Amino acid sequence: MTNLPHVQPRSYRFGPFVLVPERQQLLLEGSPVRIGGRALDILTALVERPGEVVGKRALMDRVWPDVVVDEGNLKVNMAALRRALGDGSGTPTDAYIATVTGRGYRFVAPVESLGESAPHSPAAPRPGHNLPIGTTRIFGRTDVIESLSAELETGRLVSIVGPGGIGKTTVALAVAERSLDEFPEGVWLIDLATLTDPELVPNAIAAAIGVGVTSADMLGSTCDFLQGRRTLLLLDSCEHVIDAVAGCAERILARAPGVRILATSREPLMVNRERVRRLLGLSSPPEGATVDAGDALRYPAIQLFVERARERVDSYNLSDADAPVVADICRRLDGMALAIELAATRVDVFGVAGLLSQLNDRFSVLTGRRAGPERHRTLAATLEWSFGLLSPDEAAFLQAMAVFSGSFDPEGALAVSATARPEAMARLALLADKSLISTDIDGDRIAYRLMDTTRSHCRERMQSNGDLAAVQQRHAEHICAVLERATVEWEQRPANEWGASYGRFIDDLRGALEWTSRDDTNRVLRIRLTLAGILLWNHFSLTEECRVQVSRAVRELDATGLSGTELEMKLKLWLGGSSMFTEGLKPVSMDTLRRALEIAERTGNGDYRMRCLIMIGIYQLFTGEHEAGVHTVEAFAIQASAEDPSVLPEGEVHFGIGELFLGRLRNARHRLETLQRRDLRDGVRYLSDPKVMVGSVLTQVQWLTGSPDTAMRTAAQVVEVAQRTRHHLSLNNILSYACPVYYWSGCFDACDRTVGLLEEHVMRHGIVARRPLALFYRAALDLAAQGASAGVVERLRLSIEDFRRTNHLARMPYYLGVLADAQRAAGDLDDADATIRQALDVAHEQNEGWILPEVLRLQAAILQDRGHPRDAEQRLLESMTKAQMVNALSWRLRAATDLATLWRHGPKAGSARPMLQAVVDEFTEGFATRDLARAVRLLDDLPAPPSP
Template sequence: MTDELVQRRPRSFAFGPFVLVPERQLLLKDEAPVRIGGRALDLLTVLVERPGELVSKRELLSRAWPSTVVEEANLKVNMAALRRVLGEGSGAEPYIATVVGRGYRFVAPVQFSYAAGPLADTAAASSPGHNLPVGIVRIVGRADAIDAVGRELAESRLVSIVGPGGIGKTTVALAVAERAVGSCRNGVWLVDLAPLKDPSLVPNAVATAVGLAAHSANMLATLCAFLRGREMLLVLDSCEHLVESAAVCASRILADVEGVKILATSREPLRVKGERVRRLAALGTPPQTRGLTADEALRFPAIELFVDRATQRLESFRLDDAGAPVVAQICRRLDGLALAIELAATRVDAFDVVELLAQLDDRLGLLAGHRGGVERHRTLAATIDWSYALLSDSERTIMRRLAIFAGGFSLASACAVADGEGLSRAQVVEDVASLVAKSLLATEPRDVGMEYRLLDTTRAYVLERLAVAGETADARLRHARHLLDLARQAGADAGALPRDEWLGRYAARIDDLRSALAWTFDGMADVALGLALTVAAIPFWEQLSLLEECRVAVALALKRRFDAHRDERQARALWLALGASLLYTRGPLPEVKSALTKALEIAERTNDAGSQLECLRGLSEYELWSGNTRAALSASDAMRSIAAASGDAKAVENADAQAGSALRYLGDLAASQRHLERIVEHPPCRGWRSAASRFEFDQHLAARGSLASVLWLRGFPDQAVAMAARQREEAEASHHAVPLCSAIIHTTVGIALFVGDLDDADRLLRFIEHYATEHRLTVWRAMATCMRGRWLLDRGEPFQLVPFREAVAELYDHGLRMRYPSYLANLGEGLAQLGDIDGAHASIDRALALSQSSGQVWGMSEILRMKGNLLRLEGKPGSLHDAADRYAESLRWAREQGALSWELRTAVSLVELWREAGGNAQAEAILSDAWRRFEEGYETRDLRRARTLLTDIGSGP
């Protein structure tokens, strides 16, 4: 084998039951993959490369953090995590020895070899199909419970693990979920509900965990639609404070989605139909007997857990026969609560076990005269209180300040919130490491670094201590200022990082952002900070698809009397965000234009070209939706001028999309097609400016829809059908309710009706009618009703006048004039079917007038044909020539626009008219000429109809 081939093969290091393959970022235990944080894996690699040698702290830091200066505490925390992964503790032979003050040495025998085969693609390893945390502690005494829950989950779709705080519910749930990884086709997903305060956000939390980003007024419905057809396990952790909302969410998912199972943890059952409840018992402790030996004591899970955690804290700790009864008494006093035992065990470095028992007896004895509350809850509270009292002053101060975080946080965040006022950054780093060692801070290795968090019970206790100390306001201020810096950095990174990487780094911070915003505006705590934080949060809301949340937040900020604090940059950002979010959630209301105009005025006054482009894009969209097509085109032209001057390729793309749609409605189909194809045929531009709020839907998606309609109008039905299908697929993949409604109603159903595929149109309409109703998208439901009316007319079924009229009135009230002339024309045809000829004429005449006045002349040819059909139906003297005149006018509009499909449709009507009167050679020639210019779509309704007419006189193909 050549040296080159050997170098391409991955190295393999075997020790004990483990095999490490560094080049594959893979650690195996008994041939099964072990999940381990990236930093811990780097540290392990350095050590096993040089077994038996001392590796200095400096070298370990430089290998694990090659381009970052980090504190030594990071090394301590990650080394502790590594030891836990390797299963050290409880008397097990160590793999890693600490050389105090110098570094570490790998002391187990290591066998080196090259793994079979060349380097494998590690993409699968980086996409594990779950979001479970890395297990960094050995699970003690829960094997039976884990097995039992696993069996119940195999038989039932909902299992709830129930028990008091600190008993180990989450530990068991994660172990069960870990076993399920690989057996669920679409993954295993942990949903941590602990940080949530708002019960309505439970479906949002589930959506975020499973990777669903969606704009919807009914997130639970969107979530269920997303989950249909998938097989996965959802772990709803810490449901107790949101138990009703969690129950509603779980019940709906289980009812709507066959392939999803749910594992919940809570202090009480969800009380959902079909729920199996597994009440978790305390860890077993020895009975109070004389002569208990160490070997006998270690047979009990509570003692085993104590010894395991004590050994991790103090490597020299050993349980002997003399200490066994004392440790047993400690575990009994702590009611077998896992968390309480862990907290007590971490103090073996400060007290021997006899002193530890005395300390606990003093603290727990304070509860003897107290009433109320579950005994185990009070035991846990007292244990936390005791652990807290044993901390140094700086540790207690840091812990109080860190309790302000709603969820996890990085070491940098901890320093930002906790240092100052007598505490240096170095002190914070050292004390954070100490709090981790004492099990008062939980850790979770992540690719971007170690994440820390306070357990829920501990955090609740420390928040009380924060309030007693009178430090809440100061901690809130520190926290809000840090979140401002973090949100600004997130905005800057959004344009530089891939979205998945951005979400991995920042998405979990949304709960802290909400908390900080609520505090700044609560009682006007800090107006200036609240405004700055709202502006900085706008990119967060966009990236996380929280459109409605953004609208509410910016509206709240603008309603306050903040004139003394507001600067123009902030005001522009807020008005722009309000206008954009209002447009997509409520439609083109007058408030939308007012907000966007105010933002544009500020952008022009401050010569901010980027913001001018964003405002103009919003205004162009607003005018298009409002039916003022010429104004929409004018805004897009202004965008292009500014974009060209500034070299902003993304803005040029946006201008093309807006212009392409506007030109289509204006009837300039060739120009519209050129603009739209420039977008569709080229990859999207990457990056966006964090200073502005876009909330824009994918311009490629919108362009595909517009282009599909243009292709049909210009005589390319097959291409139109394919483009519409492509747009719909992309809209479904986006999981955004409004783009999906637009794709189906405006494009897919429209094209299906144009080509005469009435069965497909009916199927799509049934879906969107239900979807729009379920998501409370009333305007889109009204548009679906209008399209249903067109379907009934094409099908020859009775026209439903009342719902159609109500839908048209609703659209008018919401300011939507886009396609409105077409709806009026269809109403006229429906009235004619019902015998109201005068009403039909009035409605169609109004449609013609509105088309010309608004510039929406793309449908003039068809509306004129419908007018001709009505005159023909009326049958009054001279109606034949009047109808022929309308058809001639329709043909003129179609030819001027290059709308070959309208031309063919009108030619068919013209031939049918004259054949009723004996025939007309010129009409026949017009139809034949239109037919011959088609190159595809011969099986569509209009072309089949034309072919039949031409064949009847022998001039067909």
């Protein structure tokens, strides 16, 4: 057998395929084939040495260097590879890869080396989706898959209905795979088998399509997001939450006309205009027919049986003598795919004739043709038979795996089964070989899972024998331990790597919380689980789910005697923080945060004292209490300097926000630019990524201090960084800060794009605190494009009301100033005067020094329109003075331009040009922006000053 040293990869052609190893790409007639990276590595190793036997150990050393993996990893990836080659080309897989029993594999097809120059695939990237990579071939469903694909073109809801184990999910996934190019906004699988709480159906849909669960009305936010999109939703395993699924489907279809839904269920959803397709069993030779091996292999049930038997026994081939016996087995199993697979894996023990005898004994209670509900009995009988062939320890181990909501790893398996590692690994391999546990490719690892029908059967057995409660208890304790470890690792691992490792535990966290909520003796464990899950919810921006679960845990505190402890402190901190984004900056959030701070100070918990201080500071800064906010952030910084300097950037950036609002712009810019040059840690500790937060605030400070081009470059760069983090609140921050920068610069196209992203983001994630900002800048853009119509003025007013409703009062003088200017332009001078006076009052009350120069300038325009030019001149001079005091060069330019315009036809005409020129000369960039371009044009029109 061949050993496999690494060789220089080239490109190879075989059949209709081209393999391009250096691009990690397999092409079928020029189009990329979806296949996992490990399977592609296996194919490369075989294709490089066509005709040679490559040993299993050599393949594993090549594909998993320096990693100890089970042979099952090789087997699963080989199955995925064979499916890709067989399904893609229509050629039997053994025409490409032959198994050499007991030795390894051989690539048997002719291979043409294309040299170093690999062909380029012209295919465009496929639309977004979350479909798994299939590891098994599909038999006998081609016509069904094609007809279902056609039905989705005209029908908006198509349900595949049939008993468990018939193959509904397999068919649905194949239809979804074929539909990728038809749905440019994505094809999304929503696995509902993992849910135990029907109320979480909207959350599951939202999470699958990328809508962060931040809104209290998750389904409403999801419907808003889906409007105008051509998207396919695959709702899999609906039967146990069918009423909730039906309600969600009706609402989505009513509000999002471009959406199609493909559902799998044991019964129809009973939704208006639902098209129901009942899936039948795989066909077998008719009873009484005389068939040889060739005849039998034309039937898909026989094909499936033979392939699964061959996976168990490499040398198995269907003989003429076995053909009628296998046909009888498949008929007795009603053509149910899962039952056939379970039976075929026992060929090595019983042989074909012995297998039929076993099934005859098991199914003697079933007579006649079985259809409808009796098919459930067929699968139940097959599963019971399969269980009966396991040892008691193996059966107990399998049953314990049913407690997992989805996939699980060996660590979880040994924890819930209370089994030592060697025994657990051996039983996983054995049960996978018998098709009782399925294996999936999840990145570079193999994930185990139970089919929904097997899971249900196992849970019923545990329930009846009284083992379920103990297994669920071990599962909840295991998930708690895993997530408590994750909390510790959060400080030590890159954020994306951390999320990839622990994101898969979301469903199990939900299941564990649901279990512990039903047992009062588990209240403390439920609180621990909630605390352990907080970083996970925060990392994936599941803010509303975090708020709901933490609220429930808080209600348990008195009953557990944990009030006043650090557990209450931690829960109250996160409850206050998450509520600010989902419900607005309400006083109840501040009360909750202050309670957490009180406990932190009493117990001497420095870390949580800092966490409380920064959240309280954020609340104060954005409710207009800027001085108080700065003092709170200062207290945070003092403690961080002494105890944990690694978190100082959080204090620095929020201190920068306070300095921005208070008008200390020179200090703010120096602070933030210094901070930006530091190597800030990736990841989210205090609700937002620090790199994104620094850049967000800095972009506005740069604009205000006279660097508009730099500000816009910063905004664009930080948006890219935020998109890479995939953290919703971080991206929302930079979009919120970038909108005004583009708007102030007069770059309305860029502003329009950014507002569009913000609108979509707010809608998708339901971030209540930012909704009025999106409304405001959409109206402001229309004001710039269309003028001050009554509708635009009203929309500005309504957005300001929304700011007040959410208690988001920071920058309120600016918003009022824009409204006043729109009212002035519309001719409503009395309303404009009242609004601008209100803006000035709020600016003084909140000490918003950053915006005072602009509010004074806008008041001057109103005074001039009312016939008070001297008062207008005084306000403009005051604006320029205030702007210089706070280092707001960009506001000073606006005031100077207005003042030069006012002077140009009066006795001070000679002073207008030097006055404006002096301000323009302070700029070193931004001459294409609206304000500077206007100032330069005005300079050209102004008379030169008189000669001395």
